[in-house]
Amino acid sequence: MKQNEVISYYNEIADKYDDSRFNNTYGRFIDAEERKVLDEIIDTDSDRMRLEVACGTGRLTNYATHGLDASCEMLSFARKRHSNVEFREASATSTGYENSMFDVVYSFHLFMHLDLDTINEIFDEMHRIIRHGGRLIIDIPSHSRRKLLNHRQQTWHGGTELDENDIEQLVKDRFKLKRSYGIMLLPVHKLPNWMRMPLLKIDSRLANGFLKKYSSYLIYELVNQ
Ligand SMILES: C[S@@+](CC[C@H](N)C(=O)[O-])C[C@H]1O[C@@H](n2cnc3c(N)ncnc32)[C@H](O)[C@@H]1O
Numbered sequence: 001m002k003q004n005e006v007i008s009y010y011n012e013i014a015d016k017y018d019d020s021r022f023n024n025t026y027g028r029f030i031d032a033e034e035r036k037v038l039d040e041i042i043d044t045d046s047d048r049m050r051l052e053v054a055c056g057t058g059r060l061t062n063y064a065t066h067g068l069d070a071s072c073e074m075l076s077f078a079r080k081r082h083s084n085v086e087f088r089e090a091s092a093t094s095t096g097y098e099n100s101m102f103d104v105v106y107s108f109h110l111f112m113h114l115d116l117d118t119i120n121e122i123f124d125e126m127h128r129i130i131r132h133g134g135r136l137i138i139d140i141p142s143h144s145r146r147k148l149l150n151h152r153q154q155t156w157h158g159g160t161e162l163d164e165n166d167i168e169q170l171v172k173d174r175f176k177l178k179r180s181y182g183i184m185l186l187p188v189h190k191l192p193n194w195m196r197m198p199l200l201k202i203d204s205r206l207a208n209g210f211l212k213k214y215s216s217y218l219i220y221e222l223v224n225q
Contacts, residue, residue, distance in 0.1 A: 003070075003114075003118065006114070006156065007070045010071040010073065011071050011074070014071065014074045014077060015077075017056065017057050017074065017077075018057050018059065022059060024193075025197060026188060026189050028197065029184070029196045030183070030184070031059065031060075032197075032200055033183045033203075033204065034060065034108060034139075037181045037219050038137070042063050042104055042106070044063065047103040049065055049101055049103050050065050050066070050102065050103060050104050050106075051064060051065070051068065052068070052106055052107065053069075053095075053106070053126075054069055054107050054108070054110035055069050055075075055078050055087070056069060056071075056078065057074050058079075058081040058085075061081065061082045061085055063106065064082075064085055064106075066085065066102075067087045067088070068087070068095055069087075069089065070090065070091045070092070072089050092107070092110065092122045092126075093122055094125060095125055097129045098129070099128055100128075100131040100134075101130075101131075102129055102130050103135075105129070105134075106136070107138050108138075108139050109139065111138055111139070112140055112141050112159070112160050113158065115160065119160070120170065123170065123174055126175075126224075127174040127225075130224040132225070133224060134223075135178070135221055135222065135223055135224070136175055137219060137220070138222070139217050139219045139220070140160065140161065140220070141162075141216065142161060142162075142163065142213060142216065142218055143161040143163045143166065145214045145215065164213065167222075175222035175223060175224055176222065176225055177222055178221045179221045180212070180218045180219065180220050180221070182207030182213075182214075182215030182218055183215050183218065183219060184203060184215055185203055185206040185215045186199060186202075186203050186206065
């Protein structure tokens, strides 16, 4: 897939993104799960320089001091939402930030849309802009789960899936895997709306037990080497 195609897509849907993806019980479930992990990893007192890559409309940018996205339309919503954050329109492959500038960088729902060459380029760039010992937090759909369910995405949208050992191989010599978190083991999208939020705690526990690799997606905490 071409990067331009991805960016054009997000430019076109920017005004509907928040409402269509996150203003429903499924979106709120995912949002709460992701925040739980970010709350655990990011220390907004000691991590002084915090970048969100592919921040989109700013849904999770309250953890960041800086936000970057390649879509000007998505960014226009993030800018309105977070007046205290420094935003930049750029590609994650070439951010223009200084070497070792950030203590922590996080990025959600980006890698799943990209091919492995682009992901590799982004790892290079993140390795450059994160300080030694700083962290990179990313998420990616589970290959094991999709294989088990015989599920294949037909388009670039959410088309990339990996397992923990694939990630470890990919980031080798740049990052070390510190921890992974499973998100959504139960098929929440198939449950009735009223059951979703009450199941949050149970699902978190299940998704982080021995079935973790079968969660819908995993969040990886990586340490810059
Ligand atoms: C699914 S949205 C996720 C937005 C936000 N992270 C969230 O979870 O709500 C994907 C975002 O990635 C951005 N994006 C795609 N390719 C990018 C690239 N190469 N560099 C920077 N941003 C990119 C898009 O513009 C879009 O805002």
